[in-house]
Amino acid sequence: MKSVFLNNKIDCVCVFAHKGDTIEKALRDDGRFSDDFFDKVTVELVDDENVIHAIHLPVDQCDGKKFNVNAEYKKARAPDKNDGESVKHSQQSKHTKQKTLQEEKTNATDPSTEGNATQSTSGNSSGDSGNSFFTDIKKQQENPQVQELLQKEYDKGVVDSFTEVNKVRQVMDLSDSVCVIVVDDSRRGTGFLLFDRFILTNAHVVKDFIYSPPNNPDTLKLSRTLKAVFNYEFLGSKTINLQAKSELIAYRYEKDAALMFHDYALLELETAPDKCTELLTCYKHDSFPNSGGIYIVGHPDCDVKKMDPCFIIGEENQLRSINQHISENVSCPYVSWGCWPNLYKNQITYNSCFFHGSSGSPVFDAHCNLIGMHSGGFDYKQDERTRSVIEFSYSMQSIMESIIAQVRSRSDIMKLLQNEKFYSIKEHFDLGKIEDACEANIPIKEERQNEEENMEEN
Structure with a gap:
């Protein structure tokens, strides 16, 4: 612990976190644990039933539980010629990390973020409509599991499109x-x-x-x-x-x-x-x-x-x-x-x-x-x-294929669906043919299947 008093006098501390955060993020954000604790030590938590919880997992299953900390120093590697650059990069990363933590603490006390402050893991972090929604996106992006998923499963273009403020506003409308x-x-x-x-x-x-x-x-x-x-x-x-x-x-x-x-x-x-x-x-x-x-x-x-x-x-x-x-x-x-x-x-x-x-x-x-x-x-x-x-x-x-097959006898509904604003319906379904088939009492689904079979045969 950073505090000598805590190291010498306290056997147990209570940690609060956002639901969905990893255990490591919860411990880092807590602020009482030394940075070296994470940089030099391999850490895992063990509960009363001797179940091991790796610190990269979400906190969701940790609510109300008491853990012992198992810590083991990471094996040191042999120095190489790039160590000077590595130390410099490490210092920059540490400075960036401290700056990020400070910004998060500032935001937590900022009146404009009230309602999104840290809660116990047993609760959900939720605020009012738009602000809560943007906060949820930010939290998901910060989640290491989500970041890994984004890197592995999706290209940058898809992710950028998903997180554009313009798209979010459209959905809100x-x-x-x-x-x-x-x-x-x-x-x-x-x-x-x-x-x-x-x-x-x-x-x-x-x-x-x-x-x-x-x-x-x-x-x-x-x-x-x-x-x-x-x-x-x-x-x-x-x-x-x-x-x-x-x-x-x-x-x-x-x-x-x-x-x-x-x-x-x-x-x-x-x-x-x-x-x-x-x-x-x-x-x-x-x-x-x-x-x-x-x-x-x-x-x-x-x-x-x-x-x-x-x-x-x-x-x-x-x-x-x-x-x-x-x-x-x-x-x-x-x-x-x-x-x-x-x-x-x-x-x-x-x-x-x-x-x-x-x-x-x-x-x-x-x-x-x-x-x-x-x-x-x-x-x-x-x-x-x-x-x-x-x-x-x-x-x-x-859903739409099934609905149109059911409402083909409703001329008033078919007329509404022929509107140009429903361009995708007009483009895919021949609504005139649907009405003709209705009058002849021909099942549209079977007719379309016959057409597809003919295309395959050709």
């Missing part, structure tokens, strides 16, 4: 279209304005409140009153409450033969909300990206609106990510085969802090394109907290 789904005054999940007066959410958000009338078994209706609440961004905010019509426009909650799972519900509001972007204008009909940064906007815990920036876990890295989480969290009840078989081709996977209540949140890529709808994860309880092995959304491509 688009967030006005996100709403809370309320059923009989009970908040159930998240949704967003897809186009005109139609909102999209997950089928599992509303599936307990739907039925088929006996006189019209092909129609699904809501058995309870559903409202979309926009502008719920802080307690006491002036919200906009719009009621949904009882009949569902499109609905699907099932797995298909193509190893895709569908979980969506398209609802029609009595009136369209004012000054909200139709997020279908941000949709580009293309396969979803397998890497890069994404933004999720929704209402986790059905609480105030929040944003979570995170990174896609590509299909080739899913199993590794699942196994890594399980190995680092001894209380995790999942084994790899509990998650792996339940991932589908149309799912985008990532690690997010958005859990219950955020189902139905839009997912944007680094270029602000709407690529998916956040829908779930493999969660479990750890003490009083909810943790998750991996989270996922369903791709908008699979």
Whole structure:
């Protein structure tokens, strides 16, 4: 310890840290430990159950625990002719590190950063809307694991695009279209304005409140009153409450033969909300990206609106990510085969802090394109907290293909989708052909499959 008093008189100290920080960063930021402790010594922590915690791991599992420190001096190497330059570089690095620490301490006491001060590892660091969001991005970039991920998985162009302030502002503007789904005054999940007066959410958000009338078994209706609440961004905010019509426009909650799972519900509001972007204008009909940064906007815990920036876990890295989480969290009840078989081709996977209540949140890529709808994860309880092995959304491509196949008999909706602002829909789907097929009662999906088979044969 830097303090002689602490070295001689104190056997135990309490360290606070941001959730997500590494143990090493927490100890360095604490300020009471000597710099030589990290530069010359190999350090690991051992808890009461003799479980070793490496200092490069996150602090998330350390809350409330007491550790003994195992320290071993690093082996000295033989000096070489570049030692003079190395010492000079080390001094510069130390000076830079001290300057960074001083800036962080200054920021921690700056009134403009109030609400983002260090908390116990048992809590989440969260502030108001935009400031909290930018702080979360900064914290993620400073996380050594994230830095390593950025270096290995993504090129500089992708990362730059994801962290541009301009992109963040665009997402914040688009967030006005996100709403809370309320059923009989009970908040159930998240949704967003897809186009005109139609909102999209997950089928599992509303599936307990739907039925088929006996006189019209092909129609699904809501058995309870559903409202979309926009502008719920802080307690006491002036919200906009719009009621949904009882009949569902499109609905699907099932797995298909193509190893895709569908979980969506398209609802029609009595009136369209004012000054909200139709997020279908941000949709580009293309396969979803397998890497890069994404933004999720929704209402986790059905609480105030929040944003979570995170990174896609590509299909080739899913199993590794699942196994890594399980190995680092001894209380995790999942084994790899509990998650792996339940991932589908149309799912985008990532690690997010958005859990219950955020189902139905839009997912944007680094270029602000709407690529998916956040829908779930493999969660479990750890003490009083909810943790998750991996989270996922369903791709908008699979959702839109299924929706258009269902609404092709609605001429009013087809006319809306023919608008030039939904250029990606017009470009990919021949809406005129869809209407013709509807009149002839020809399934569009089968027709498209026949066309693809013919192309392969040719």
